[in-house]
Amino acid sequence: MSEPALSLHGVKKRYPPRDGAPGGDLLRGIELEVAQGEFVSIEGQSGCGKSTLLHLLGGLDRDYEGEVRVLGHELRQLSDRQLAGLRHARIGFVFQAFNLLPGLTALENVLLPDAFGEGIPDAKARAKDSLTRVGLFDKASARPGSLSGGERQRVAIARALLAQPGLLLADEPTGNLDARTGDEIISLFRELNQGGLTLLVVTHEARVSAAAGRVLLLNDGVLVRPDADHPASVGARRKADQ
């Protein structure tokens, strides 16, 4: 049996005291294994720690307890430079706010990862392929300001796919999109997953979870199987209803 794409054991994370309020536990012992090629959705209410969990998985946040293994690497053992290399070559990120650089064209935004590390082999050809894959080849020279929300998110996905990563981490990818555009992104994710890409999406939208192969609920700092009656699990409940 091949090694899981992701595995977390006993992962805890505290948030620091702020504005006079005491700190507390955000993640209280996460246990998770995601197999290669799996599409997992993590649900939870706002502020429950979904994005924090995603940042831990991407090696963007190193302040935690427990063990986080990503694509065969124990993240704690990697240096900052090695983590940057792992993100560069093997992990793709998609954000709710798209996070495109406004001064660059769509193609240049897709090419952004090529600026770092050893670059990406055949970057330009791959970038054009990525844009074609998300249906935006004809908008290659458009700047983000002239693109719709859905188009921007598709450019962001094309950017995440440039290095042909083994893992795609998405943080509320449809959060800023209307229903129709959101559905387009979801079907794109499904398509990518069918191509063998491991996907972990954190969301509070039921339609995203509906596309996932497995749905988990982050509740009170731990991951649980969704309970149809749990108020935090709207998507899970809908799935259970079907």
Add this chain to the structure above:
Amino acid sequence: MRPQKLVRLVRASLRRDLRGLAASTFGIAVGIACLVFFLALGRGVQGVVQQVFPSSTREIDVVVPQVALGSLLGEARLDDAALARLSALPGVERAFPKMQLRIPAGVRYHGMFFGREIHMGLELIGVGVPPELAEGDAKLPFVDGGLGKPLPVLVNKRLLEIYNKVYAPQRGLPQLTESMMVGFQLPIELGHSWVAGQTLPGTYEAALQLAGFSDRAVLAGVTMPLAAVRRINKHFDKDADSYTSVLLRARGSAQIPALVSAIKSMGLEVDDAERSRALQIGAAVQLVTAVLGLLSALITALAATNIAHALFASVRERTREIGVLRAVGATKGDIAALILAEAGTIGLLGGTLGVLAGRLVAGLADAAAHRSLPDFPFKPDSFFQFGAGLFLLGIGVALLAALLGAFFPARAAAALDPAKALSSG
């Protein structure tokens, strides 16, 4: 990060805030323009001072003290023995004895002078120097040809300048150049003074031939070969053995203080009136240049502070973007390099504009000076001395200032926690 990709990112980043780019570049450009302008002015004025008071920092004139116990007793003499002792002093590269013409001499000329009839009478002071001292300045052989042959003489370059700028214009006489004058001959009466009404036994007439112009020639008089002066003094039974002064050339300017004290311990004196005047004026010019340079450096430093503020603001504004860059594989070093490269671009741009502006303003100042200032001796064609070195210095200072200004913002950007950066507003 590879340079061409860094350039692409920097270009995109700067293009986004053209107003901020213009403000930062303008600040640097003003500072560098002032710096280049004042340094070029200082160098130009220093050049004029050097022209008016040519002096070497490793040469000194040794003379017999005018009032000294030794000279009263006839002991302090600058003869060949003293010359040998001076030459043997540690740190001395070479000694050049000088001897004054110890008789009255005058030139009278009535005739045509470059198309004008002139009438001239001058009593001359003559100083003899070894021909090697005037090497390179004499355009005709600068050696004593003996009795009956023209006496080759060198004239100080400053005299020609004063003639051209003051004397000739007032009298409607032609402007002269060095090449026009070389070879010109004048009759000289040796041993006769019209001023004192004195005629020495053995008075005779000879001819002076202008062999060239030199900064080393005596200012008020003519400079002749030492052998000629010695021969003439001997002809009139004057002292032809002791020298009026000895020019000592040290191996380096650092040896001068030790040489001065050695000379004083020999009962001799250093005549450094002109040298110290030149050094004092030069030092004053350097001081003023340094103060103005410092002022310009202050302006540049303020511009660097402005860059620092602008970049801090930019880093704050781009916190999320920095988080994205970290997410797609940028290391802390890449982020710092990006901020520094942005600042470096501002520095290069500001520096280039600054040196061009400094050159332009200097050109305008020169044009205004030519229009409004009267002609005077040693009035330079330009009051400024620019050069590739100064341009490179200006651009280098601009680059350095911008990079220093960017140091802390770059460090802050690199230290940003990527997770927090991505979660920022």
